[in-house]
Amino acid sequence: MKTEVLPEGVLAQRQEGVYSISPRVALGRITPDQLNIINSVVQEFGLPGVRVTAGQRLKLQGVPAQRLDEILRRLGPVGQFCKYYVQACSGTSACRLAMQDALAMGAKLEEFLNTFSLPAKIKAGVSGCSMCCSESFVRDIGLVGKKHGWSVVFGGNAGKRVRVGDELAANLDDEEALRVIGAALGFYVREAKMRERTARFVERVGVEAIRESVG
Ligand code: SF4
Known part of the structure; x- marks a missing residue:
């Protein structure tokens, strides 16, 4: 089976062709501007919502493959991955x-x-x-x-x-x-x-x- 190479912070979900993105939430803190960006992406792209992980990260779930690049661009710096969290x-x-x-x-x-x-x-x-x-x-x-x-x-x-x-x-x-x-x-x-x-x-x-x- 071929291993899919994904951008950092992106994970394949259980369903084929669907991904999740973990935006950068350094030390569990998030600014109003970052929240606005995430909220507008979730609403505009009709994503099912945001989950808070056990490690203080946010996870945007239900990202379809064909919108992945576009959503990552829209998230901008918020979408940057922490090397060591x-x-x-x-x-x-x-x-x-x-x-x-x-x-x-x-x-x-x-x-x-x-x-x-x-x-x-x-x-x-x-x-x-x-x-x-x-x-x-x-x-x-x-x-x-x-x-x-x-x-x-x-x-x-x-x-x-x-x-x-x-x-x-x-x-x-x-x-x-x-x-x-x-x-x-x-x-x-x-x-x-x-x-x-x-x-x-x-x-x-x-x-x-x-x-x-x-x-
Ligand atoms: S470990 Fe818990 S109780 Fe202690 S300073 Fe941090 S938040 Fe407060």
């Missing part, structure tokens, strides 16, 4: 329980991750406190805001083989946390097999090897 909670911008600014750190992390070319997809979750609303312990990279800084978690997964990530370091400021993540990812890039997710990688090489790599 970062999920973040509202943190100190809104939540009374927050210990750290999860949105600001999430933006830094997304920019940082985009400098890597990784062997498999990764998901990241930044939570402003130990309640972990961004599911930081079941993401490839997790950050948890504590009173004295960030805890860095690595190797979590919420898929069919669930794995709770391992804490690599704690009480870090933003730059220190990025340094630890960068060191762990550098080791992962050097040692992982193609398409080996971090959870399976940690199981194979052992968490102590990861901890040694971050110093």
Whole structure:
């Protein structure tokens, strides 16, 4: 069977010739202008609606093949795909329980991750406190805001083989946390097999090897 090459952010649906598009919703935030664009596309093209995914993304479903290019053009920058998606909670911008600014750190992390070319997809979750609303312990990279800084978690997964990530370091400021993540990812890039997710990688090489790599 021939594999269809689709633009980033586009997925084939179960029905033949029908696609879904995940517009860019960085850190779960969306502006009124972006909402207007999405709304006008949904209405104009008679799409069945928009679904919110578990990872804070929007999904335009029921896109017919013959309108796919046109709809992507209309979405413009909103339709751009995030290379490595970062999920973040509202943190100190809104939540009374927050210990750290999860949105600001999430933006830094997304920019940082985009400098890597990784062997498999990764998901990241930044939570402003130990309640972990961004599911930081079941993401490839997790950050948890504590009173004295960030805890860095690595190797979590919420898929069919669930794995709770391992804490690599704690009480870090933003730059220190990025340094630890960068060191762990550098080791992962050097040692992982193609398409080996971090959870399976940690199981194979052992968490102590990861901890040694971050110093
Ligand atoms: S993780 Fe903490 S700071 Fe973030 S939304 Fe949940 S309770 Fe608030």
